[in-house]
Amino acid sequence: MNQKFLPLKIEGKHVYVGFWMRLAAGLADALILISFGFLFAWLESIDRNLAIAVTIPSATLFAFYNIFFNARFGGTPGKLFFDIRITRPDGTPIGWRHAWWRSSVDLFFAVLFLCVKIWALSQIDPETYTELDWLNRSQELSSFYPAWYGLLGILSAVWVWGEFIVLLLNKRKRAIHDFIAGTIVIKKEFSMHSKDILKPPLGNESAPDPAKPL
Template identity: 35%
Template sequence: MENIQMPLQIEGINDNIYAGFGSRFASLILDFLIVIPVVILILYLNGLSVNAFFYTLIPNLLFGLWFQIYLPKKYGGTPGKLIMGIKIIQINGKPIDWKEAFLRHSVLLVLTLFSSILMVVCLLKADETVYNDLGWIQRSQYLMSLSPIFFLIYTWASNIWIYSEFIVLLTNPRKRAVHDYIAGTVIVKQIYIDRINEIMYPNELSDNNIN
């Protein structure tokens, strides 16, 4: 997958073809703003009762898979990335497929599944009367108190993952995060996609022009 790698620079382009920290971080903020209505709805439903919390787990997971795997495979990025004019492609310049889309999200998916299973365990332990009498923040604290060690493990694992992503992203020339290395992907500025294809696969373009 990574036998053929895109160059660090392309002749005739003075700009960096790879999306840097700023544009990638901005795309995360945009994605968060876009999904706020869904987040608010889930939080509202979770607050209705313990049973309602159960019913939101599967839809929440499915929405995450759609947003983080289907959309990148279909369009080359999440809405935030597309708005910022950046696109996910393979390190060899080809569009990503299901494999790359899944691998990019794989670690977060594992963390999400762990969190969901942990939440189910805590909900089964929870006293519904106590839960319903608490405020929103207090409910989260109450559930966490039912399995403190596992929540601590989840928190540490999530923090290690997030910090490693930022550190790796800031310390390599192609601006790849850890999940990019896992999936064999890079994020490039969309305006340079055609030029990248010309450099990486000139023969394919010639064949298309002939046909």
């Protein structure tokens, strides 16, 4: 089925958001998420059992952060700050289905990394875990990682770099997850999230249809 896309430019302005603006929005989101990262790291250092419990939200935070904000507001706080919106190809808002599909690969990797970490935590001695400092604890945990963990890391890196490459090579600046979910990333002024785009230009209001009752 053919999808109707917004044009590349409207009144001489670029509609689609490029790499650098998306990077800036991503860095803004990273500043928000890093505070949670420090909290989770501190909680994980207290006790092995607590670390196991904390691992679930810490491993999936990034994916669910994106899913929630994209579905509810059309973008993460970083994107909203830079007036960026995630929409359907015609500029209308996305829903939960689009948001889930958009983060599906990130969530897939998050679940795999989660399983690996929980397995490693379940194998380490609780007293040893508490006694070790952060660096030695990380090294000890890595000794319990399965043989395929290295491949998982490579595939995750390939996915991330593939996102960047695809975004740079198409005229609408869509990353792979945009193709998966059927979404585009545009400036707010060209989105149906912005009420201004729904208003007719001044002096160009349509005349009332005489066939319709007033």
